[in-house]
Amino acid sequence: MCGIIGYVGKLSAKNEILAGLKMLEYRGYDSAGICCFEKGELKLIKKKGKVDTLIEVCKDKLKDVHCGIGHTRWATHGDPSDKNAHPFLSENNNVCIVHNGIIENFETLKGNLQKQGVRFRSETDSEVIAQLLQKSKCESELKKVQELSNMLVGSYAIAILFKGLENQIFAIRKNSPLIVGKSKDGYYLSSDVNALVDKTTEYHIMEEDEIVWIDNEDCYAFNKNLQAKEITYLPMNLSKQDISRGTFEHYMLKEIMQVPMAIKMTINECESIINPYNKLPKDLIRDVKHLTIIGCGTAFNAGMTAEHYARERDIIVECVYASEYRYRKFLSQENELCIFISQSGETADTIEALKIAKEHQIPTIVITNVSTSTINKLADYVIPTKAGPEIAVASTKAYNAQITALYNLMDYIYCVKNKINCRTCILKDKLYDVVNKLENYNFDKIDELSQLILENERVFFIGRGVDYATSQEASLKLKEISNIHSESLYAGELKHGTLALIDENTVVIVIATQKHLFDKTMNSIYEIKARGAKVVLVTQFDVQTDAIDMLISIPTTDQAIMAEISIYPMQMLAYKTAVLKGLDPDKPRNLAKSVTVE
Ligand code: F6R
Numbered sequence: 314m315c316g317i318i319g320y321v322g323k324l325s326a327k328n329e330i331l332a333g334l335k336m337l338e339y340r341g342y343d344s345a346g347i348c349c350f351e352k353g354e355l356k357l358i359k360k361k362g363k364v365d366t367l368i369e370v371c372k373d374k375l376k377d378v379h380c381g382i383g384h385t386r387w388a389t390h391g392d393p394s395d396k397n398a399h400p401f402l403s404e405n406n407n408v409c410i411v412h413n414g415i416i417e418n419f420e421t422l423k424g425n426l427q428k429q430g431v432r433f434r435s436e437t438d439s440e441v442i443a444q445l446l447q448k449s450k451c452e453s454e455l456k457k458v459q460e461l462s463n464m465l466v467g468s469y470a471i472a473i474l475f476k477g478l479e480n481q482i483f484a485i486r487k488n489s490p491l492i493v494g495k496s497k498d499g500y501y502l503s504s505d506v507n508a509l510v511d512k513t514t515e516y517h518i519m520e521e522d523e524i525v526w527i528d529n530e531d532c533y534a535f536n537k538n539l540q541a542k543e544i545t546y547l548p549m550n551l552s553k554q555d556i557s558r559g560t561f562e563h564y565m566l567k568e569i570m571q572v573p574m575a576i577k578m579t580i581n582e583c584e585s586i587i588n589p590y591n592k593l594p595k596d597l598i599r600d601v602k603h604l605t606i607i608g609c610g611t612a613f614n615a616g617m618t619a620e621h622y623a624r625e626r627d628i629i630v631e632c633v634y635a636s637e638y639r640y641r642k643f644l645s646q647e648n649e650l651c652i653f654i655s656q657s658g659e660t661a662d663t664i665e666a667l668k669i670a671k672e673h674q675i676p677t678i679v680i681t682n683v684s685t686s687t688i689n690k691l692a693d694y695v696i697p698t699k700a701g702p703e704i705a706v707a708s709t710k711a712y713n714a715q716i717t718a719l720y721n722l723m724d725y726i727y728c729v730k731n732k733i734n735c736r737t738c739i740l741k742d743k744l745y746d747v748v749n750k751l752e753n754y755n756f757d758k759i760d761e762l763s764q765l766i767l768e769n770e771r772v773f774f775i776g777r778g779v780d781y782a783t784s785q786e787a788s789l790k791l792k793e794i795s796n797i798h799s800e801s802l803y804a805g806e807l808k809h810g811t812l813a814l815i816d817e818n819t820v821v822i823v824i825a826t827q828k829h830l831f832d833k834t835m836n837s838i839y840e841i842k843a844r845g846a847k848v849v850l851v852t853q854f855d856v857q858t859d860a861i862d863m864l865i866s867i868p869t870t871d872q873a874i875m876a877e878i879s880i881y882p883m884q885m886l887a888y889k890t891a892v893l894k895g896l897d898p899d900k901p902r903n904l905a906k907s908v909t910v911e
Contacts, residue, residue, distance in 0.1 A: 314907060322498045324498050326375075334384075336510075337508050339899065342900050344361045344394070346383065347371065348411075379499075382410075410474075414489040416466070458473065459537070471486070489659075491504065522537045523535070565709065566898075569884050576748050577748045578700070590725040593725070601730075606631070606651075609663055609908065611711070626723055660907070680719065698715055706900065707901065720874060766890055773788075777833060779827065781804075787887070812844065838861065850863070853867050
């Protein structure tokens with residue numbers, strides 16, 4: 314949520330910052346802005362809308378600048394508008410800031426400043442940062458930044474320019490990511506590594522409460538007490554190809570096509586010598602009595618899929634949304650293990666939920682796709698998914714990678730508990746077969762189904778058991794990128810209320826991959842058909858009945874892992890429906906990737 318970029322060096326700061334903002338745009342696209350030192354003055358340009366609008370406005374401006382900061386916004390406080398766009402200048406135009414996160418005590422701070430006569434120009438929480446720095450009486454800019462970090466409550470990654478200190482950028486972070494990139498042509502600041510690919514050879518992930526001071530020559534880091542710290546740089550191991558769209562029209566399409574690769578790479582990880590499962594202490598796993606899986610959105614849905622898989626192996630799992638786990642009454646359970654799932658590893662609710670588990674001394678495992686993420690540093694054990702960078706806002710390949718990792722983890726727990734030798738991935742052959750089938754999957758009916766959805770008023774996804782988890786994920790995908798109202802529910806629950814909404818303008822997509830539940834699900838289909846809805850069945854079984862308007866056939870595998878397959882046409886359905894509606898699937902309305910605010 315919100316992307317920050319900064320540059321100081323030999324190259325054109327304008328070009329570097331605007332290119333960085335394009336790469337960070339998936340974190341928010343309500344407005345964008347840039348501020349650079351131009352002839353000693355802080356020159357600010359910002360505009361409501363996407364980064365391309367800003368690029369257009371900047372065309373003949375900021376020609377010879379070598380230091381600046383930029384921002385692409387996902388609105389939290391204040392509507393998307395020019396005045397609420399970042400960067401923010403202080404009242405006297407001597408300080409400029411960009412901010413990602415939420416300043417929870419901004420109303421108090423703002424009230425105090427207003428009493429001192431400071432006039433604000435925006436409705437945001439962020440502007441208070443610039444005004445506080447302007448008002449500071451500290452003798453050095455570094456001390457002003459330190460004082461600021463002591464005053465702010467909430468989450469923040471902040472980059473700051475001070476008039477008079479040309480070609481210098483200050484930065485701080487707490488609960489929001491910020492990275493320093495190093496190259497022969499200068500230094501960069503960025504909210505994520507992706508924006509630094511091809512620009513830098515090394516990067517440093519700023520730690521909590523770290524203060525950084527960058528100039529033309531070097532980068533200096535300090536702790537909260539302003540003691541100098543040594544900076545650890547990591548080699549940049551991503552290539553431009555990893556993060557580019559290539560020949561695909563959208564990132565989401567590229568990432569759907571990479572689902573088989575994401576599964577394969579995640580299996581290979583546990584086959585390698587760095588097998589992450591082997592790092593889990595055997596006695597811990599053997600004694601586990603209660604598994605809690607925690608995540609948000611798609612990551613939570615992956616957890617629900619695994620819950621069924623675990624149950625079949627006599628492992629009790631409870632899935633909880635991170636935003637609920639944080640605030641519900643904590644009850645201690647004997648030998649509990651918490652598993653956190655997060656593609657980005659930066660989701661604020663998931664990170665806070667993990668901190669709570671740690672406070673209660675519960676061992677924590679994180680399943681994540683970004684090895685450098687905040688959550689990795691906090692968790693006791695890490696199981697990586699190997700989906701590669703996921704740029705589209707709607708998660709697809711990471712979901713399949715997450716359920717692959719969860720299947721492996723549940724198998725591992727089952728084996729340890731039952732004293733079965735389990736050195737490699739038990740599902741390896743079956744999952745490779747799934748990979749092969751997905752690589753050859755034909756999406757030929759999906760255009761027709763997208764059309765059907767657009768001709769109707771509402772969509773329901775239903776399923777029983779693990780197919781309900783898939784329905785949840787399919788429904789989330791469709792609604793988030795096509796803005797079509799869709800709901801998912803347990804097939805058996807329809808007649809307890811929702812059937813009242815079923816009419817001839819409704820499409821019901823039924824996911825039925827579990828043999829022992831198939832006849833029961835067919836009963837639901839007849840009930841729906843009797844109310845005039847269009848019924849679409851997603852299944853690997855051969856079915857002959859007039860009750861179905863469209864059959865989406867999927868390849869078969871062990872029914873325990875059918876969720877890897879059944880979601881695949883549904884991911885494409887969401888994509889195609891958005892495109893058919895003329896929407897940009899990579900930038901869904903009101904959403905952004907990496908939800909770093911609560
Ligand atoms: C939906 C989607 C979101 C994320 C959720 C958690 O397509 O992408 O629901 O799954 O915001 O994000 P991570 O996995 O990064 O914690």
